[in-house]
Amino acid sequence: MKDLRETQGTMAYLQPSQTLAITAKADALKAAGENVCAMGAGQPDFDTPEHIKQAAIKALTDGKTKxxxxxxxxxxxxxxxxxxxxxxxxxxxxxxxxxxxxxxxxxxxxxxxxxxxxxxxxxxxxxxxxxxxxxxxxxxxxxxxxxxxxxxxxxxxxxxxxxxxxxxxxxxxxxxxxxxxxxxxxxxxxxxxxxxxxxxxxxxxxxxxxxxxxxxxxxxxxxxxxxxxxxxxxxxxxxxxxxxxxxxxxxxxxxxxxxxxxxxxxxxxxxxxxxxxxxxxxxxxxxxGPQEPVEEMRKAFAARRDLVYDLVSAIPGIKTIRPQGAFYLFFNVASFGLGATDFVNRLLDEKKVAAVPGDAFGDSQSVRISYACSDAVIREACSRMAEFCAGLK
CATH class of the missing domain: 3.40.640.10 (Type I PLP-dependent aspartate aminotransferase-like (Major domain))
Structure with missing residues (x-):
């Protein structure tokens, strides 16, 4: 009898998303009562603008469900x-x-x-x-x-x-x-x-x-x-x-x-x-509809970009560029003698900061953090990361 587990479909070799995996691990730590600085997920922390939500609610009320x-x-x-x-x-x-x-x-x-x-x-x-x-x-x-x-x-x-x-x-x-x-x-x-x-x-x-x-x-x-x-x-x-x-x-x-x-x-x-x-x-x-909410979010992200870049680029041993868009900072950690996956796992385990290893993005010596979070989270996460990096030297 054939072993169904050994048959290969066209998508048998796909790998699960590492960004979702690190988010799940961080969420599990949060659920266990840990104070986690979550900088792994790539989604804005702002609420959907009200006029957009109301349009969808009206569509539901009007029976636009077919x-x-x-x-x-x-x-x-x-x-x-x-x-x-x-x-x-x-x-x-x-x-x-x-x-x-x-x-x-x-x-x-x-x-x-x-x-x-x-x-x-x-x-x-x-x-x-x-x-x-x-x-x-x-x-x-x-x-x-x-x-x-x-x-x-x-x-x-x-x-x-x-x-x-x-x-x-x-x-x-x-x-x-x-x-x-x-x-x-x-x-x-x-x-x-x-x-x-x-x-x-x-x-x-x-x-x-x-x-x-x-x-x-x-x-x-x-x-x-x-x-x-x-x-x-x-x-x-x-x-x-x-x-x-x-x-x-x-x-x-x-x-x-x-x-x-x-x-x-x-x-x-x-x-x-x-x-x-x-x-x-x-x-x-x-x-x-009105585009002012988009501009307000963009300005907030721009300020966060400046904040996170200044804090992370000041950490000895880290190399990074000043990003011009999106809401990510991608930095090289090769000087610490750790691969990105080890760096990220230890950072989460020891300092409760969630990031994503660059292996997922084709660079095994770099790490991605998302600054789609509050200034307070950014400051706390960068402080913990600075302590972590200092301990690796």
């Missing part, structure tokens, strides 16, 4: 088209927009619809930990392109060109970056676009943190806005979790060339069916 079109209701897709045109300089039609249960699923669906066995996907490292797993699930091959802190963790264009092969189908671009907080310069993005057009590969541009940029000299640039030709080779990923503090709502979207959008729509129709009905009405309110 199935919707699998790609999202037309009112929301039109609002996304307008948003992309005004905020990003991207021109598209509603049929090119697919609303999904989270930007993570948007990326998964896009890769699944585009890539397969024999295809190569270039992923600059450090990378968001789910990208390689998404590629693996599609049966394609990840090609990791390392970046350097001294280059703001942006790809070196000469190294990128040397990495491209006839099998290159896709490059994943994430700016502002999770985990580094780096915002790519327009010059680098233009260079990536030139290579994509020259060698004929797609770019999946994950722009979920686009609203969270903090320095005038590092504005966000959408690669699909550079030219109509580049728009035809770009999948733009975005959502509502970060800018509007709606992580639990699970609502994201993508804009893609028509030929690919049709594939993705078909895939979604056989997987998730449709995004949650009433959540979509909240998303409409997010895009079309």
């Amino acid at each position: 199935y919707t079109p699998s790609s999202g209701i037309m009112e929301l897709r039109k609002a996304i088209v307008d948003k992309l045109a005004v905020d990003n300089g991207i021109k598209c039609e509603p049929a090119q927009v697919i609303v999904s249960p989270g930007a993570k699923f948007s990326g998964f669906a896009a890769i699944a619809a585009l890539c397969g066995p024999g295809d190569e996907v270039i992923i600059p490292a450090p990378f968001w930990l789910s990208y390689p797993e998404m590629v693996k699930a599609a049966g394609a091959t990840s090609v990791i392109l390392n970046t350097k802190a001294e280059n703001n963790f942006e790809v070196d264009l000469a190294e990128l060109e040397a990495t491209i092969t006839p099998r290159t189908k896709l490059l994943i671009l994430n700016t502002p970056s999770n985990p580094t907080g780096a915002v790519y310069s327009r010059k680098t993005i233009e260079g990536i676009a030139a290579l994509a057009l020259k060698y004929n590969f797609m770019v999946m541009s994950d722009e979920i943190y686009e609203k969270l940029v903090y320095d005038a000299e590092y504005p966000h640039c959408s690669i699909a806005s550079l030219s109509p030709e580049m728009a035809e080779q770009t999948i733009t990923i975005n959502g509502f979790s970060k800018a509007y503090s709606m992580p639990g709502w699970r609502l994201g979207y993508l804009a893609a060339p028509m030929w690919l959008a049709k594939r993705i729509a078909a895939f979604q129709s056989h997987s998730t069916s449709n995004p949650t009905s009433f959540a979509q009405y909240g998303a409409i309110a997010a895009l079309t």
Whole structure:
């Protein structure tokens, strides 16, 4: 008789998310009464703006609880088209927009619809930990392109060109970056676009943190806005979790060339069916309603960025860059003689500070912390971390 446990499905080799694992461990310590400084999870600590919640409540009250079109209701897709045109300089039609249960699923669906066995996907490292797993699930091959802190963790264009092969189908671009907080310069993005057009590969541009940029000299640039030709080779990923503090709502979207959008729509129709009905009405309110809450959150994150960077960069032995976006600080701990996983586990066990090891992001010598928490938590966590690092010397 066959052993069912030994049979391998297409996703048998996927690894669980380390960010969720470290959060679960920190939550267990909290439940046991420990005073944990949680800096592992990547979600805003602010509440969802009230007008967004009220729009969803009204949708529930009005009976908007049935199935919707699998790609999202037309009112929301039109609002996304307008948003992309005004905020990003991207021109598209509603049929090119697919609303999904989270930007993570948007990326998964896009890769699944585009890539397969024999295809190569270039992923600059450090990378968001789910990208390689998404590629693996599609049966394609990840090609990791390392970046350097001294280059703001942006790809070196000469190294990128040397990495491209006839099998290159896709490059994943994430700016502002999770985990580094780096915002790519327009010059680098233009260079990536030139290579994509020259060698004929797609770019999946994950722009979920686009609203969270903090320095005038590092504005966000959408690669699909550079030219109509580049728009035809770009999948733009975005959502509502970060800018509007709606992580639990699970609502994201993508804009893609028509030929690919049709594939993705078909895939979604056989997987998730449709995004949650009433959540979509909240998303409409997010895009079309007052944007002041977004700016208030951005300013708060900017101040926290300054605080956490000043405190962590002052710890002897730690090396880091000043992040320009998102809400993460990524720092190198190689000088302590510990790998990132050992560093993070000991930091949590000994000082009750939750962070995420860089192994998950393709860098075994670095650690990511999230500053999506109060100033008090940031100060306490950094104080504990300074004590911890001093004990390692």
